[in-house]
Amino acid sequence: MSSNDNFFEKVYEVARKIPYGRVTSYGAIAKYLGAARSARMVGWALNASSTDDTVPAHRVVNRNGILTGKHHFSGINLMQQLLENEGIKVKNLQVVDFESLFWDPSKNL
C-alpha cells in the first residue's frame, strides 16, 4: 500500500503531494524524510520512478531551480513542457520565479 517504509516509496509519496503548478527540490524532500545528507538518493529514487507516471518527478528540481534531470525524461524538452503546461515558466533550463513557486514539504505537509 501507500505506507511502505521503503525510502523510494516515501519519496514517491512526497512527490505526489506537490501541489499543481508548484515545485520543490531534492534536498527539501530528503530533509523531510530525515535524510538531509542524501539528496542524491532522492534523485536516484526519482530516476527509478520514471516508469511510474503517478509520480510528478518533473516538479522536482535542484536547489537552484534548474531542471538538472530533464535529460532523464523522454525526449529533450518533455520536463520543461510538463512544467509549462502547469503554468510554470522555464527559461534556459531554470524555473522562473523559483523562490515563489517553491513548495517546502516540511512547512506545508
Added chain:
DNA sequence: CCCATGACTGAAG
C-alpha cells in the same frame, strides 16, 4: 574490495 559516477548541497575562496 577498491574506484568511478551521479536527477545534490553547503561551505570556502
Added chain:
DNA sequence: TCTTCAGCCATGG
C-alpha cells in the same frame, strides 16, 4: 555574486 571543492551514499564495473 560567482566559481570551485569536498562530503554524501547507493549502484555498477
